[in-house]
Amino acid sequence: MDLQEILKQLGETFLDWNAMGEVIPKMFAVGLPNTLVLAVTSGIIGTLIGMVLALMGISRNPVARWIARIYTDVLRGLPAVLTILVIGLGFGPIIRQLTGSTSPYPLAVAALALMSGAYIGEIFRSGIQSVDKGQLEATRALGFGYGASMRLVVVPQGIRRVLPALVNQFIALIKDSSLVFVLGVLASEREVFQIGKDLAATSGNLSPYVAAGLFYLVMTIPLTHFVNWLDRRLRTGRPEKKEPDEAAAVVGKGAQA
Amino acid sequence: MSEFASGTLTAKNIHLSFGSNHVLRGIDLHVEKGTTASVIGPSGSGKSTLLRVMNRLIEPAKGDILLDGRSVLKDNPDELRRRIGMVFQQFNLFPHKTVADNVSLALRKLRGMSKEQARSEALAQLDLVGLKHKADARPANLSGGQQQRVAIARALAMKPEVMFFDEATSALDPELVKGVLALMTDLAQGGMTMVVVTHEMGFSRNVSDTVTFMDGGLVVESGSPEQLFTEPRTERLKGFLSDVL
Numbered sequence: 001m002d003l004q005e006i007l008k009q010l011g012e013t014f015l016d017w018n019a020m021g022e023v024i025p026k027m028f029a030v031g032l033p034n035t036l037v038l039a040v041t042s043g044i045i046g047t048l049i050g051m052v053l054a055l056m057g058i059s060r061n062p063v064a065r066w067i068a069r070i071y072t073d074v075l076r077g078l079p080a081v082l083t084i085l086v087i088g089l090g091f092g093p094i095i096r097q098l099t100g101s102t103s104p105y106p107l108a109v110a111a112l113a114l115m116s117g118a119y120i121g122e123i124f125r126s127g128i129q130s131v132d133k134g135q136l137e138a139t140r141a142l143g144f145g146y147g148a149s150m151r152l153v154v155v156p157q158g159i160r161r162v163l164p165a166l167v168n169q170f171i172a173l174i175k176d177s178s179l180v181f182v183l184g185v186l187a188s189e190r191e192v193f194q195i196g197k198d199l200a201a202t203s204g205n206l207s208p209y210v211a212a213g214l215f216y217l218v219m220t221i222p223l224t225h226f227v228n229w230l231d232r233r234l235r236t237g238r239p240e241k242k243e244p245d246e247a248a249a250v251v252g253k254g255a256q257a
Numbered sequence: 258m259s260e261f262a263s264g265t266l267t268a269k270n271i272h273l274s275f276g277s278n279h280v281l282r283g284i285d286l287h288v289e290k291g292t293t294a295s296v297i298g299p300s301g302s303g304k305s306t307l308l309r310v311m312n313r314l315i316e317p318a319k320g321d322i323l324l325d326g327r328s329v330l331k332d333n334p335d336e337l338r339r340r341i342g343m344v345f346q347q348f349n350l351f352p353h354k355t356v357a358d359n360v361s362l363a364l365r366k367l368r369g370m371s372k373e374q375a376r377s378e379a380l381a382q383l384d385l386v387g388l389k390h391k392a393d394a395r396p397a398n399l400s401g402g403q404q405q406r407v408a409i410a411r412a413l414a415m416k417p418e419v420m421f422f423d424e425a426t427s428a429l430d431p432e433l434v435k436g437v438l439a440l441m442t443d444l445a446q447g448g449m450t451m452v453v454v455t456h457e458m459g460f461s462r463n464v465s466d467t468v469t470f471m472d473g474g475l476v477v478e479s480g481s482p483e484q485l486f487t488e489p490r491t492e493r494l495k496g497f498l499s500d501v502l
């Protein structure tokens with residue numbers, strides 16, 4: 001087998017234009033929207049769960065802290081595919097009896113949300129706890145209660161500084177949403193990976209996977225760069241220049257004392 | 258005559274421990290309306306803790322705190338703190354808010370002012386400390402001295418009856434100390450009741466009406482600046498003064 005043959009075979013495996021031509025329109029019509037819906041809805045719900053977990057994690061109530069701790073340890077400690085499978089298959093029959101719906105799609109969203117909630121909770125908690133103690137003290141000294149001080153001053157600063165980690169978590173969700181194929185969702189509910197997988201079975205080569213990979217990269221690479229930009233921006237702040245103190249502007253009669 | 262709605266503050270026999278560390282061991286402090294009491298003493302003697310107990314950021318284990326002769330220990334502590342302004346060594350401005358929003362936050366949320374009303378009040382307070390032109394800047398873009406003056410404006414905006422300063426100039430570059438001390442002097446001369454924890458012996462001596470020397474959680478000496486600085490009675494104060502002067 002010479003080099004030319006090897007290249008030809010690789011080309012047929014990975015860059016079969018016929019298979020690509022078939023898969024790409026389907027990606028745009030079905031796969032991409034589903035991947036985005038899965039990632040965005042579970043990201044939003046996961047953010048809400050994460051916020052509750054973070055507040056429980058820093059609360060002064062030990063029971064709340066314990067519950068948050070156990071939840072977080074369990075969901076972060078399990079492989080994503082296992083969580084999706086267990087929640088999807090385990091709750092499927094119950095949902096079917098309650099609503100008549102046989103689609104595992106909502107359960108896929110729920111599994112992704114519960115999982116990302118555990119990670120996001122840790123991100124929020126570390127952000128909130130990294131805010132200088134003086135901020136809470138200064139806010140309370142003005143006459144705000146503990147809750148209002150957290151809500152108005154501490155939590156917003158904590159969240160701001162973990163925005164890059166939050167976007168990273170969203171990138172992870174885009175990739176992890178590929179795992180919902182284990183639940184066997186309806187044809188119209190399939191996301192990028194599964195569309196690629198389906199067509200790879202008929203084309204007999206890996207080109208549909210290459211197309212799926214390109215779709216993922218087009219979503220994730222810009223987000224990765226956005227994270228880096230955000231991180232730099234948060235570290236250095238907006239470029240604005242400092243001015244020296246103009247002491248003369250204030251000193252009143254006290255200056256002579 | 259006072260420009261401020263000042264009150265008289267009294268702390269009686271204050272005790273406080275952090276675990277087994279008995280930090281305040283029976284402190285008495287009386288600050289007459291419109292006067293300035295400075296508190297001096299070595300690091301770790303409990304000065305910052307005393308301020309935090311007097312505005313109930315920390316609850317005392319024992320003792321009483323009186324404002325205008327009335328005990329405030331049964332009041333809502335949040336409401337007590339609205340009556341006592343506090344300025345910190347590290348400024349503790351809100352970095353995510355503009356200078357004007359730092360000053361107006363409590364006016365809007367606690368005094369129920371409208372946005373416009375709170376802003377115009379904030380601008381008036383900033384004008385008083387010479388920083389109205391920085392209203393829309395972020396704290397990070399101000400010098401330390403400017404930040405501390407904003408912190409003072411933020412506290413004054415609540416129209417407090419007493420002001421606490423916890424080493425307000427200790428984190429400043431030497432050339433910026435003067436502007437902040439001048440502002441504090443103006444407040445003292447304007448009739449604000451003030452408790453000033455400080456390492457600035459010049460301020461303590463020239464501006465304050467009384468001086469309290471703390472060491473090891475106790476008041477070791479207190480009296481007029483004249484008494485403490487020219488005729489210290491205890492070896493501990495003599496030693497402290499010879500170290501800092």
Ligand SMILES: Nc1ncnc2c1ncn2[C@@H]1O[C@H](COP(=O)(O)OP(=O)(O)O)[C@@H](O)[C@H]1O
Nearest residue numbers: 275278280298299300301302303304305306307
């Ligand atoms: N939040 C706290 N928890 C435990 N110990 C504290 C705390 N704050 C202060 N202390 C201790 O209390 C003592 C007095 O501290 P502080 O009031 O800050 O003294 P000063 O302001 O005079 O330097 C020190 O031994 C310090 O370590």
Ligand SMILES: [Mg+2]
Nearest residue numbers: 304305306424
């Ligand atoms: Mg201190």
